Amino acid sequence: MKEFFEKFKNNALVYLKSLNWIVLLGIAAFCIVLAIINNIRVEDSKSVDWIGSQEILEKPADIL
Secondary structure, eight states, rough: HHHHHHHHHHHHHHHHHHHHHHHHHHHHHHHHHHHHHHHSOOTTTTOOTEEEEEEEEOOHHHHH
């Protein structure tokens, strides 16, 4: 069983090394750019809020 895991680990490493990482990272970057452009393009009701753009709630008058 230990031999099987060693063989699996070695095969997985060989497979990962065979991938063209530049192309995969390029595809990921292209998808992120398209998502940002699409979010800007759609109307405000369908747009996604960005990180850090949380609405600040007003404090009730009786707490002040």
